Amino acid sequence: LEQGALNRTIYSASDGSVTHAGTPGASSSFGLVIDPSHTNITRNGKITIRTGEESSLRVELEALIHTYKIMPSHIHTQHVVDNLTAIEIHDMLAASGLPSQRQLMKMAYHSTIVRLDKAMQTRGTFMDVQHTLSHLEHVKTADEDLSARRKALAKADKQADLGHAATHAIADESGTEAFALYIQDSLVE
Numbered sequence: 436l437e438q439g440a441l442n443r444t445i446y447s448a449s450d451g452s453v454t455h456a457g458t459p460g461a462s463s464s465f466g467l468v469i470d471p472s473h474t475n476i477t478r479n480g481k482i483t484i485r486t487g488e489e490s491s492l493r494v495e496l497e498a499l500i501h502t503y504k505i506m507p508s509h510i511h512t513q514h515v516v517d518n519l520t521a522i523e524i525h526d527m528l529a530a531s532g533l534p535s536q537r538q539l540m541k542m543a544y545h546s547t548i549v550r551l552d553k554a555m556q557t558r559g560t561f562m563d564v565q566h567t568l569s570h571l572e573h574v575k576t577a578d579e580d581l582s583a584r585r586k587a588l589a590k591a592d593k594q595a596d597l598g599h600a601a602t603h604a605i606a607d608e609s610g611t612e613a614f615a616l617y618i619q620d621s622l623v624e
Contacts, residue, residue: 445470445512448587449502451494452595461489465498466594469506471587479598495521496547503554514562515584517569528552529561
């Protein structure tokens with residue numbers, strides 16, 4: 436990866452996936468890929484949810500957290516996602532850090548946002564996160580950059596789909612939330 440970063444653009448992508456929303460079989464998973472055309476680092480997982488908690492945004496943010504945790508800080512990448520709200524949250528954190536506790540409490544998935552900010556601060560350098568429409572990897576384009584971003588996002592989408600089969604769901608046990616919400620002794624936010 437490090438040698439490749441010296442010679443070419445490193446693409447990475449992350450994606451979230453929700454299946455069976457509103458049913459007892461609901462699943463929220465994420466996937467990510469780094470340098471899919473060469474090194475091909477992948478990760479996927481599933482987060483703990485209860486019926487009614489399914490959210491594409493929440494797993495998109497989870498995917499960004501994991502990307503920040505495994506992407507070396509000195510590697511610059513063109514990171515793509517297909518969720519504009521996730522980009523807005525990421526860019527807000529990069530530009531001005533966490534909002535006040537009062538503002539944060541008004542935001543959906545505030546605990547996940549706190550964890551994303553912590554991952555960003557721990558890495559020390561912020562990724563350039565770009566929007567790319569998903570499911571267009573087979574559409575021909577003369578733009579090589581767009582083609583590479585689409586292909587990376589397609590591989591992240593596939594990883595997110597594979598995440599639904601994960602036997603162990605990732606739960607947020609960080610306790611970073613000042614006003615944590617527990618339901619039946621399980622940390623929700």
